[in-house]
Amino acid sequence: MKQTGPLLITAAGGFVLIVAYFIPFAQNWGELAAIWFDILAAVAFILGGGNLLKTHLKRISDRARGWGYSGVVVVSFLATLFVGLVKVGVNPSAQFPDFAWSGQYRQMGSAFWYLFQYAFTPLTATMFSLLAFYIASAAFRAFRAKNVEAVLLLGTAFIILLGRTFAGVALTSWIDPDVWAGFAYFTGLRLENLTVYIMSVFNTAGNRAIMIGIALGIVATSLKVLLGIDRSYLGKD
């Protein structure tokens, strides 16, 4: 029961949705399943949030290395949760001024908005911007002409990098039919055009093949899940 039940639910859920795709009156079941998933994922936040609290409270009580930072996690977590759920500092919606809870929880000027604007946004955006540095160091370290594959990888990146800036355009702007009529046949070699060709030919071909392969991989994986061949996440006993 503990294992066959979930296996049956998996198979039934999946096959019903596959069949529903061909039956007009059931065609919106897929969307319904997606909405249900969102609800379940939102409910699961209780598990995740609880786990987060548990992990960090344990570190604090154990006085584990760096427990002070766990304290910061717990405080910022609980504070944000409280001001967001209780809508601290949120005015009712202008449409319904008599409904105290009708305001948007992320309304400008509310406590939750302050946290969003001055903590969440700068922190996430700066984390994201670290990528600029990492990309430079990766380019320096990994792009070495060790073999044909590596040469193609770095050569293409090189052309795109140049072709997408003003400098690249200037570099090959001498290939101009106005300079010499014969250049009319070679304008394709101008960097900005070369970039477009690489994107529309090789990039298209490569991505298409990858996408076709991925679709086949997803078909096989989904089937294995539905047939109960892949089932490690359903536990044992």
Added chain:
Amino acid sequence: MTEFIVNQWWLVAIVIASLIPLVMRIVSAGLLETLRTLDRRWIFLLLLWAVLIPIYFIGVTGRTFPEVPSVLARATFDEIDRLNPGDPILLAFDYDPPSEGELGPMATAFVYHAASKKLRMYFMALWPLGAQMIDNTIAKVITPDFRDLVYGRDYINLGFKSGQEGVIKVVVTNLRELYTTDSRGTAMQDIPMMEGITNIQQMKVIVSVSAGYPGTKEWVQYAVTPFPSLRLVAGATGVQAPLLYPYVPRQLPGLLGAIKGAAEYEKLVVDAYGGANADPKYLEALRRMGPQLVAHLLIITLIVVANVVFLIDRGRKR
């Protein structure tokens, strides 16, 4: 340039001072050895200066690099520019603050273009934070510069709906099924510009500004593929753009890739509607192309240097 260096001597001093340890290292250990064992933090520092100095330079002097719009940027521009005043246009903003740097200028330019053309704008978002991005863009463009446009008559924020691509599937045939109110909670029947609008197929153009899933790809898959008469143009991040090229031009007639695409489109819009002294806030991407250029050149130099060192070493081994 010289004037800039003289006036901002302190910045020059900081940059030079910060590089002194590296120079000392090169002097003591030799250039090749330094490069071979280069601490990646030196690369980080070089990149920081490569981005920061151009920003500062452009910020002080106000100069930008010229942009030549590419075919795709022009195609995007034309898709919107051929519309007539009052035509409905859907603006789907599926991104969040971390992608603001790339997509913010595009969103601004799209709204500026649509507002200048007096199109009826319907905003919606599949990302929770997209609704915020819509409000920000409206506050940046429409509220200060198009005071004659009225909310509910000329533009509307339908807000965020959860359900990812499921939302697209539904609104393509029946908008009212999911959207009974706008983001402010006003019922649909009380909004003048919603009269007669029952689904997304009535939009003349769909503009998708997206940073990932769900985004432009899902709009192609679930809106344009089943209803090929829909016209979709997109602004995408540099990461997303290569994945969208396979859809160009049949399913996706216009595509702006990364800050470069934004700068090209910005230029087209500002040239057409901004006048001689365009508000600098509409030139954000053009300004950002400066640091872009220098950083690109730095990365190219790094690749070249790394390969020279690599080839010298390989030559010695043989």
Added chain:
Amino acid sequence: MSSSLKGKGSAKRSIAAAVACAALFFPALAAGQAPAPPSGLTARDHSWDNGTRIDLQWTASADEATLRGYVVRRRSTVETNFSVVDIVPAGTNALTVGSLNREAGHLFRVTALGANSLESTPAATTAPVFPTMEWFDGTRVWFLFTLVLLCGSVVAFIVLARRGMPLTLRRIAGLEAVDDAVGRATEMGRPCLFIPGINDMNEIQTIAGLTILSRVAKTAAEYDAKLEVPTSKSLVMTAARETMQTAFLTAGRPEAYNPDSVYYVTDEQFGYVAYVQGLMVREKPAACFYMGSFFAESLILAETGNAIGAIQIAGTAQPAQLPFFVAACDYTLIGEEFFAASAYLSGEPDQLGSLKGQDVGKLLVGAGILLGVLGATAAALTGSAFIESLVNFFTGTMLT
């Protein structure tokens, strides 16, 4: 082929423009007589559909030879004005109107459009027609065919493999390295880190990643290595715990399983990566596995892992992130290889059979592309309408 499509579209548009011009600006200039009207307009529900289509049929106008085409108009019972649905070229006498509302009845009018841009009196339907919904969507019958073909080949090879059909497979670099990496971490006395991507359980890549986790966890249990799995989604945490527990049980060391080694961090992509990045420089794992759906964080993880000198094995089906993994990791499973990895790692016959089935799928794709390309080329070279219609049937009906 694409040019012919374009041609048709622009012809339609130019006719529409002509109609508009004639009607709006030059009513007096369009001298001459309106053409004879079409007749006998019938409207019937389109069979085997999802209730959005109606088939129209009419008898040609007597002036068919000189016509520009027919203008089809529609209005539902809740609307007051007719609106143009389509303008079809002369010689056509049927049209399927789509995207209709099932709740309302629909009325149609067809007029002939003369060479002088004058329209005839309309042929009209009298009673409103309702599109009805059948129990099977006939437009998807070819898709059903493809589905059965592909799923069938996967299932068939799974069955064959169970019956003992010998299977040979090519090597995938990187998969052999999984066990070695865990082993090395054990020797060095340092932990292993497994990142199952940042998407939730509604993503097949996450599920595929967890299947690989079960193998990594089993090896870790055997070697007695420490394995840490921070997750970005609560549901993934739940599923990963089940996976780990099962793996430790299979390895015969259920007592070594520590549920706290799988934990939730935050749903926010960059919050998660900020945490993992910090974790990596502080705990210095010797082996890092990135298996699942990744976005911008891929390079942050891979570069940090590189800086601490960890062995890194990545697998994802996010094409945008593959370049970064390829550049910064020791081994990368590209796209389909990632989905194949669990089959390779388990070595069970049914798993390997599914790989054969995928290969048959690729053979079919290759054959289909070759046939289609040959047909399209032949159509372009010979200009044969028959071949073109065959190709159009293939791309427009079978492949939609």
Added chain:
Amino acid sequence: MRRENVFWMALLVIGAAALLWRSAFTTEGMGREYVRAVPVANGRWTQSDPATYGEYQGAEAALPAQTEYQFSLPRTIGLWLAAFFTLAIFSFLFGDNPFYKVAEAVLVGVSAAYWMVIGFWDVIVPNLVGKIWPALVRAWAMPGLSGPEAEPSPSYIVVLVLSVMLLWRLAPKGGWIARWPLAFIIGTTAGLRLIAFLHGDFLVQIRNTILPLAVIDGGVFDPWLSLQNLLIVVGVLCCLVYFFFSFEHQGAVGATAKAGIWVLMITFGAAFGYTVMGRIALLAIRLEFLLDDWLWLIDPTGRRVAALLAGGGLG
């Protein structure tokens, strides 16, 4: 390395001192936020919209005792915090340090709660409670709920049951019950994705690859477009061969697979090049924040130039 660290610390201290001096003792100043009071709901509340220093100066010049534009202390504190967080994250590039650890802890705590709050107000309230008990939600948080949305949907009871089963894990016994909703999620995901990828990506990509190898436009043979089509078709086929699992990559198959890898490498190189652009822009916007919003060193959009507010021409 030691000496270098001392050098860096010295640079940082000098820099910080210069900033403080500039903020406190010069006319330019730095890092202040201003707001504009806007009445909402017929004047029942005032909302503070962001305003610029330039607007404030303009308003002050026009009417010295005005109250519409004001200096905002909470937002100024927020701005300085944001700048601190930005620098703290950047400091990780130099090495792990207490500033980064604090920023990381705040980020984890705030963002985890942030997504929970979104899940509660945007998913659970409208899509679960609102479907099962719409009257409650209308009377409480969503007075605008109306039409078919306001009808109770009994099928959502199923989700409620699944939710309870999912949370059963917290109970001391019967944790396996939580596997049922998990099985439901995984099963429906497998079914949905199988169909979506096959119908969306798979067929579309095959269809788009069926291109004529000889392009004849208006009766004229177009060699470039023909070559382009040929390269695309051959490229796709070679890459597909690379993904074959049944054959060792030797002989002709090996050569084709090799060509496939080459196409893939070009694809990856192109994607890499493209991404660099995006990432630099992200760094640029953070540095713009530091230089413009916080330090007031540059002012590309003229936000600190006193503007004449009356009239305010249209764009």
